[in-house]
Amino acid sequence: MAVYTEVPDDEMAAFVARYGIGELLSAKGIAEGVENSNYLLHTTQGSYILTLYEKRVNPDDLPFFLGLMQHLAGRGLICPQPVKDSRGEMLGRLAGRPAAIVTFLDGLSVRRPTAAHCQELGRGLALLHEAGADFAMERVNALSVPGWRPLAHQAGPDADKVSPGLARRIMAEIAVHEASWPKDLPRGVIHADLFPNNVFFIGSRLSGLIDFYFACTDAYAYDLAICLNSWCFEADGSFNLTKGQALLAGYESVRPLSEAEVAALPQLCRGSALRFLLTRLVDWLNVPPGALVKPHDPLEYDRKLAFHQRVLDAREFGLKR
Numbered sequence: 001m002a003v004y005t006e007v008p009d010d011e012m013a014a015f016v017a018r019y020g021i022g023e024l025l026s027a028k029g030i031a032e033g034v035e036n037s038n039y040l041l042h043t044t045q046g047s048y049i050l051t052l053y054e055k056r057v058n059p060d061d062l063p064f065f066l067g068l069m070q071h072l073a074g075r076g077l078i079c080p081q082p083v084k085d086s087r088g089e090m091l092g093r094l095a096g097r098p099a100a101i102v103t104f105l106d107g108l109s110v111r112r113p114t115a116a117h118c119q120e121l122g123r124g125l126a127l128l129h130e131a132g133a134d135f136a137m138e139r140v141n142a143l144s145v146p147g148w149r150p151l152a153h154q155a156g157p158d159a160d161k162v163s164p165g166l167a168r169r170i171m172a173e174i175a176v177h178e179a180s181w182p183k184d185l186p187r188g189v190i191h192a193d194l195f196p197n198n199v200f201f202i203g204s205r206l207s208g209l210i211d212f213y214f215a216c217t218d219a220y221a222y223d224l225a226i227c228l229n230s231w232c233f234e235a236d237g238s239f240n241l242t243k244g245q246a247l248l249a250g251y252e253s254v255r256p257l258s259e260a261e262v263a264a265l266p267q268l269c270r271g272s273a274l275r276f277l278l279t280r281l282v283d284w285l286n287v288p289p290g291a292l293v294k295p296h297d298p299l300e301y302d303r304k305l306a307f308h309q310r311v312l313d314a315r316e317f318g319l320k321r
């Protein structure tokens, strides 16, 4: 994560003191990520992550995110667990922002996932879907089709400064999905941002999932599409069929896809590429002055979108049927 909000030392220590997690020894801003401000805390009792929720997080959604992590951890999924303060509250306020402390997970994220990592990830994603199936709360995916036109307007004509013709390409793509987005697919809790930086491994074994702040209620296969996009392309822009096959096989080893999900996968991949192109574009054009953040390249997702516009069948992602 990034650091948008600096917290004075005395405020930080007073905040941590309310949680019964020992005395604060150090608090370091974490430069990775783009969404919220994160600090790695060391206390006399161990390590924790402090998150201050920023612009894209609606405070009304925080009970969903924190409740979900608690629910998934209770179902045996390895994910951060929100820590309660002395009044039993998971959500606090620090430096003018909503804030929470969660447990620290061991493991490392991989920059260049192998097919074995993709297989583990696929399995982990399906386990997440199963573990979330009986979570009682719902959250609309604010970054699905109805959210794309407002994002495109936010970027406006400046999109063409990033790549000539981009504004027009985006509007044409939005129109395609508004007219034909698949409905009635199996749905439930999805992570919606399970990129390699949000998945930890110890050796080749998946050891934990983090960053549930885009989680929502949506089609399971859309989560798979997000992972195909973020795990299976190479740095040269090519799609790695072996990785796609491994990811899908890992997923189906736990939760086989229905025919409708298989048929919808090419469009879901296309829409997911557009979603990340749009949010990255808006962020690229609006870096807050002084923030410790490195925005992601929107054009990476423009190239992925171009790939998906030519895909006709999920077998082109490595699906073996």
Ligand SMILES: Nc1ncnc2c1ncn2[C@@H]1O[C@H](COP(=O)(O)OP(=O)(O)OP(=O)(O)O)[C@@H](O)[C@H]1O
Pocket: 001, 002, 030, 032, 033, 034, 035, 036, 038, 049, 080, 102, 103, 104, 105, 106, 109, 193, 195, 197, 198, 210, 211, 213
């Ligand atoms: N519970 C945790 N345990 C260990 N490390 C964590 C934990 N939560 C976050 N981190 C560390 O902080 C970094 C940023 O966290 P995270 O990915 O949640 O930020 P973000 O701003 O939401 O990022 P993104 O760009 O993926 O949305 C991670 O890469 C990881 O190194």
Ligand SMILES: N[C@@H](CCO)C(=O)O
Pocket: 034, 035, 193, 195, 276, 279, 280, 296
């Ligand atoms: N994972 C996202 C950032 C968080 O939404 C991206 O890479 O664009």
